[in-house]
Amino acid sequence: MPDHRPILFFDSGVGGLSVVAPTLALIPDAPVVYAADSAGFPYGTRTEAEIAARVPALLGRLVERYRPRLVVIACNTASTIALPAVRAALDLPVVGTVPAIKPAAAMSATRVIGVLGTEATVRQPYVDDLATRFAGDCIVLRHGSAALVEMAEETLAGVPPSLDRIGTELAGLFSQPQGERIDVIVNACTHFPLLEGDMAAVAPTGVRFVDGGPGIARRIASLTQGQDWPATSPPGRLVFTRLGERERQIAAGLARRGFPVAEAL
Known part of the structure; x- marks a missing residue:
């Protein structure tokens, strides 16, 4: 039976698209949920304590809602600060992003x-x-x-x-x-x-x-090797933690990249 569980990509904004693209080049039928923490954007100017508290909590909510097979923290800042805590909190594979x-x-x-x-x-x-x-x-x-x-x-x-x-x-x-x-x-x-x-x-x-995008994509492909995928790739799901005018403008651009609908967490 086809397995419709998605790969969940998480970033503070749209940067994680640079990881989604090489992943779909290797696994074109993978369902994708892309989550942008627009309410917390940008992470680069936040404190380590803020990021360490925020990221595991948000990913817990996202995993509960979307039931992914794998989580990708497609953000260097979140990965270098919160990756161990996320892995400890979630009972599924978590791939991080580190400087190449x-x-x-x-x-x-x-x-x-x-x-x-x-x-x-x-x-x-x-x-x-x-x-x-x-x-x-x-x-x-x-x-x-x-x-x-x-x-x-x-x-x-x-x-x-x-x-x-x-x-x-x-x-x-x-x-x-x-x-x-x-x-x-x-x-x-x-x-x-x-x-x-x-x-x-x-x-x-x-x-x-x-x-690090191509290397992360290869890691995702390795972790999901042998798993079933839908017969045809469904449209991507785009999720914002705050869905305001700025996010709607970005969503319009992402509609051309395979994410036709945006929703709020």
């Missing part, structure tokens, strides 16, 4: 890499540990940007991003000591791949970008 420092170090010729995330993500000890374990011979420069998160959200609401603003944010990496040597940037926020084409247009020639 390991593949960035493998790609870098100059041995100087940039980590571009939210302010909350780049200051986490978890990032220190990743840099020590996988990029010990690299200089790892970090910059937290709330502005890029906002621009990614605005893009899906129909507002084109400003290349000047993007250049200003990237300068937060390149203007640091040794920053001119950066040849790989880790998109350590799932929102940022949505702007990657624009970032590449203003970054110095030869700089490459890497994110």
Whole structure:
């Protein structure tokens, strides 16, 4: 019998779409529920205590309502802070998102890499540990940007991003000591791949970008290997924790990406 249990993707906003896309490329018939904590957005400027309390509680409600087969925390900030607590609270597989420092170090010729995330993500000890374990011979420069998160959200609401603003944010990496040597940037926020084409247009020639989306998709495919799926992929379900005018504008953009209806949690 077909198994209609969805994969539940969770983020503070729309950044998790950069994880949904490679997942559906591997599992095209997977039912998807995409939940955006619009009432708590953005996570990058919240305290660790706020995120640690909020994320497990919300995911508990979402799991109770949608009965997924697997949960994906498609948010670096939420994962680096709340992933252990979520796994302890939920009796099903939970996949997190972490900065792709390991593949960035493998790609870098100059041995100087940039980590571009939210302010909350780049200051986490978890990032220190990743840099020590996988990029010990690299200089790892970090910059937290709330502005890029906002621009990614605005893009899906129909507002084109400003290349000047993007250049200003990237300068937060390149203007640091040794920053001119950066040849790989880790998109350590799932929102940022949505702007990657624009970032590449203003970054110095030869700089490459890497994110965790494809690796997360492979992990999801591995965890669900051998499971049954519906014969045809149903439309995605889009859930907001607050459904106001801003969210309705974003939902209109997501309707073209396979999420025709938005609902409130």
